[in-house]
Amino acid sequence: MQDGDSDAEAVARVRAGDAEGFRVLMERHGANVHRLALRMTGNPQDAEDVVQESFLRAYRNLHHFEARARFGSWLYRIAANCAYDALRARARRQGRIEPSGEADGPFDALPTGDPGPDRLVAGAEVRRRVQAAMARMSALERAAFSLRHLEGMATAEIAAALGLQGEAAKQSVFRAVRKLRDALADQARPAAGARG
């Protein structure tokens, strides 16, 4: 359980020069940061790097942290931003041009009957399909969509966390949803055909 008062005490210790106070904060919030980073990046190594970078940035900017605020929420926004940076760095390493193209077609391109995603949701195949779809998203699309869908953040919160205009965050989610839908539809069609 996160204890706001204890966080404030730990922050005060760090500000007073006691680095061990920061270890306390990492013990309390490290798992949350890691979970967010892993969901956003989908890569364990990137997630570890994001944890390091998030705590380092938090330490560097601790003088900007307002004591009245919740440390966990503040750190969470930093981590979301770090994860987004990691996604962009990965795209650069892979020399990928960030796609922003629109997908065509209505949602009914995805068959709703068997073997739909609900049927497979617990299986490795769905995991593979979903991750393939996520890999096709741009860094921005993936970051915004992860925060919207997996973290339950509202568009305004996503925009604030990633430094975007609200409309840009919203459009990124739309594009990501289309890519997910298209990837699942591509996979579902042959399967449906095979049945017939």
Added chain:
Amino acid sequence: MNAPIVHPADDDLVLHYYDEGPAGAVEVHLGQCAACRQRFEALRHALASLTPETAVPAGAPAFGPAEVERAWRTLAPKLARERTRSRLRGVMLPLAMAAALVVAFTLGRRWPAPAEDPARGSERVLLVALGDHLERSEMLLVELVNAPAEGPLDIGPERLQAEELLGASRLYRAAATRAGEPGLAGVLEELERLLVEVAHRPSPISSDDLARLQRRIDARGLLFKVRVLGARVRTRQTDAIPGPAAVS
């Protein structure tokens, strides 16, 4: 005559799924339109496939006590370096202020500079401090110029650095003006304006904003000027200085 039926767009259905769209209209329409209900169901199926479990690779490690311990062992030395840097920054600003006073005095007097000039030590202190200031400014400009302008970018560290450099830069510029060094003062003034701009930019910075900043640095040749100035200062550090530090 009945009004034409307007079916919600795909994006409207996404907003409806996340409870972000205008409440009511889509809900009412879905209650009346079987085709759109089917579209919405297809969307729901697609989105249901993305869960916290399917988003991550199978067998991805959790972040338990062992991972915390390992992460802390990596992080702790970085924090120690940060503390050292922070302390150095705390020392550098007063030093820069002191050096600025020296420049005001030494350059302002424009004394003849024989080899045995007792003020030469002070001038060297000034040149070392000014050289360091220009080098740090150059590094900041290089980071900004080379930053990828492809999306929002966290410039928190650069903002902090700009804030720190700003105070010293003002002092150097004022001292150079007093000492009748218009070239040096001019470059420092340009640098100062840029530092103000960086320090006041929001972070993360938008790609448009960053591109504007990069164009501004580029258009004025500021990086080049700071480099040239820095090189001259470094040369002066090693030379015997017969007169005022004419680094402009």
